[in-house]
Amino acid sequence: AQSVAQPEDQVNVAEGNPLTVKCTYSVSGNPYLFWYVQYPNRGLQFLLKYITGDNLVKGSYGFEAEFNKSQTSFHLKKPSALVSDSALYFCAVRGYNNAGNMLTFGGGTRLMVKP
Amino acid sequence: DAGVIQSPRHEVTEMGQEVTLRCKPISGHNSLFWYRQTMMRGLELLIYFNNNVPIDDSGMPEDRFSAKMPNASFSTLKIQPSEPRDSAVYFCASSLVASKGEEQYFGPGTRLTVT
Numbered sequence: 001a002q003s004v005a006q007p008e009d010q011v012n013v014a015e016g017n018p019l020t021v022k023c024t025y026s027v028s029g030n031p032y033l034f035w036y037v038q039y040p041n042r043g044l045q046f047l048l049k050y051i052t053g054d055n056l057v058k059g060s061y062g063f064e065a066e067f068n069k070s071q072t073s074f075h076l077k078k079p080s081a082l083v084s085d086s087a088l089y090f091c092a093v094r095g096y097n098n099a100g101n102m103l104t105f106g107g108g109t110r111l112m113v114k115p
Numbered sequence: 116d117a118g119v120i121q122s123p124r125h126e127v128t129e130m131g132q133e134v135t136l137r138c139k140p141i142s143g144h145n146s147l148f149w150y151r152q153t154m155m156r157g158l159e160l161l162i163y164f165n166n167n168v169p170i171d172d173s174g175m176p177e178d179r180f181s182a183k184m185p186n187a188s189f190s191t192l193k194i195q196p197s198e199p200r201d202s203a204v205y206f207c208a209s210s211l212v213a214s215k216g217e218e219q220y221f222g223p224g225t226r227l228t229v230t
Contacts (some may be wrong), residue, residue: 107157
């Protein structure tokens with residue numbers, strides 16, 4: 001079985017400050033890890049993914065995430081937050097050994113960036 | 116590409132009525148997923164198809180729900196009869212099945228309200 005935990009329901013940060021949205025996972029074998037963002041009344045949009053290689057992955061809108069195998073984490077980061085980054089963020093995992101190609105999503109973290 | 120297309124965007128119906136949600140995946144994608152999103156339960160995978168064949172429908176809540184994919188460019192999710200607890204946003208997503216590292220692309224969703 002595979003699972004994802006996003007321990008924070010909400011993260012508050014001031015504009016211009018760095019932000020981190022946490023994600024930990026559990027999976028059999030090597031993981032494929034994804035981050036998605038959802039703006040109000042919209043579908044989920046793909047931000048970035050880790051497949052293999054460099055542990056630091058860069059994605060859309062200046063976001064990046066760091067894969068840490070020993071801590072089974074894949075935290076989303078951005079050096080300087082924008083008010084427009086306020087949205088709901090989902091982490092997702094798929095195990096390399098998973099016979100299917102379904103993703104398991106975390107419960108989501110609401111990011112609030114205040115001016 | 117127009118992305119994943121869902122219709123209708125909004126549906127309001129009375130309890131007991133049949134509801135049909137429609138999805139057109141991205142051309143060339145051969146995996147299709149139906150999700151349901153509510154405040155209480157978050158994002159739930161209902162069913163997914165590979166090459167038009169249902170692979171995992173363990174997330175379908177009960178027999179009132181059914182999904183079909185008659186061809187590579189069209190899928191439906193039907194609820195018959197509908198109940199107020201079915202009120203949610205239903206998302207369709209598509210991806211390539213060839214590689215497990217492929218991300219899913221989500222449609223804009225159908226907001227269903229059952230009164």
